[in-house]
Amino acid sequence: MKTLAFLAGAMTVLLPVVAIAAPNISSTDKSAWSDTSGWVNFAPTGAGAAVFDDHLEGFAWAENVGWIKLGSHSGGGYHRYANSTATDWGVNLNGGALSGYAWSDTAGWVRFDPTGGGVTLNPSNGVLDGWAWAENLGWIHFKGSSPAYSVVFTPPKELTAVLLSATNPQQLRAAVAGSGIHLSSDGGATWSAAATQPTDRRLKAAVVHPTIPSTLFAATHGSGVFKSTDGGANWSACANTGLNLSAYALVVDGSAMLYAATRGGVFASADCATWSARNTGLPHTAGVYSPAVLAVDPATPGTVYAGVNGAGVYRSSNGGGSWSAASTQPASTALRALQIKPGNASILFAASQGAGAFKSTDGGATWATCAGQPANPTLLSLAMDATGRLYAGSEAGVFVSTDDCTSWTAQNTGLPN
Incomplete structure (x- = not known):
């Protein structure tokens, strides 16, 4: 296994006295397998792994090895490990692919995207699959059939958007991250799941077409934007050509122009099929952008605001063609x-x-x-x-x-x- 240059010297992994983030691995489907170390528990008592939109945090426990720390960051939210310094290493999540390094005092570095292996996360069911490589242990397998074992991410049920009908105040649509799209015809007294859901339940935002109220759009963190033409009852993926699929936010202006904030910056589309990057003037680090929120002026199409993590508010008056802080x-x-x-x-x-x-x-x-x-x-x-x-x-x-x-x-x- 290739060892990173900055990883020289000993590191100590200690069980945290308090949880650094709420673990969200299934309490029953929680174990990977290593022929050398045995079971690796990603939801152990007193700790556990937490999967965020773009990285992992927390601890796993290998029965014959001890604690494995998944990253140096413990702040939740949005974070991308550089894996280039002794204080910025860890496991990244980009769409459905994991990469980077965890650390064990006994097993050393555990790589999640090794040559000949790799670990993925299925966005429709939360199942992790594939192989990681521990430099002093060998392969760690995340899913097997004999005996049956798996590691399953159970995302928190977060209400990310509620959509109101312009013609019927009793008709509501809710986007629930980790669950999907839900509909109510009685003002929210009762809810039912959409018949056909977005295949990725990591929902970040949902909006209504400004002139066609039966057309809705929903953004996911990993599979791009989905569209419904029947008021949210059924959903299908947009073509998403040119779009970075890891979305954080989605808005639509009065001209029906869609804007998505993603790991690749801000993108715009008039049809949800073809997208173009609109990043001139936005700050980035090695091509990775951090626009977390968007807003559009409802009276002036083309006026867009972006809130960029670590940088602040940026404004565009030409549909994202250029931005100023x-x-x-x-x-x-x-x-x-x-x-x-x-x-x-x-x-x-x-x-x-x-x-x-x-x-x-x-x-x-x-x-x-x-x-x-x-x-x-x-x-x-x-x-x-x-x-x-x-x-x-x-x-x-x-x-x-x-x-x-x-x-x-x-x-x-x-x-x-």
Whole structure:
């Protein structure tokens, strides 16, 4: 096995006193097999592996070896290991392919994309399959039939989008990551799964065509964009020609132009079939982009905003043809949502993970911290209705502001804790 140059010297893997991220490997389908070390448990008591959109974290336990650490990062969210320094090694996930290195004090480096092997994740059922290579143990197999064993990723059920009907307020569509598309015809009192689902359940966003309400689009992290022409009952993959398939966000403007934020940057399409990159002016590292959120001006097609992890807010006035950074950025660039105020496109709001809400009054050119903040500063989503009520979804529930984020009140009665 080829050894990375930076991996010289001993490393110590210790069982964490507290979990670094919520493990999400099945409690029953959790074991890989090594002829040398025996069973490798990816959901051991007191630890476990966590699969995120683009990387792995946490620990596995090999019965005759001990702990195997899956990465140096422990912050969740979006992260890509460079695998080039002693503090930035780990296992990456790109679409359905794993790559990079885990570490065992006993077995040494465990490579997930070795020559002659490799590990994949099936996006439709969460099953990991294939072979990893441990330099002091040999092959580790993730799925076998005699005896039957497997490692299965069970993604958390996260509500990533709720779509409202323009003609029937009782008709709702919900995109649930890890589960699929669900439909309600009674205002959300009851729900049923779509008859034909996107083949990838890692749903990141969903939008409605601006003039054809029966046409919906859904973005996945690994299989690109899917389309429904019957109100969400059935779904099929778009051609996705030219699109980086690892999507983080999806929006549509008034001209029906779709914009997707992906690992490869921002892409645009008029038909969901052919996509073109729109990245001039966006920051990147070795060709890897980090736009996490998008927003479009509903009154001005072609005006697009992108929240870029680690860099802040960027604006385009020509459909993503070129981008310019805000002259004064939000104090936190770990952005999770952007919202344009209905009826006044010069006012925007941004939600951050850990630093609360921010506001711009000049079309995104400059940003300031909101005068008031929700009680919980880890904000995950924003929505604003036509009356000016701004809703913020957080780790502590829903907060509402009626004065452009000067003050907030919690509105959580009936929501689960």
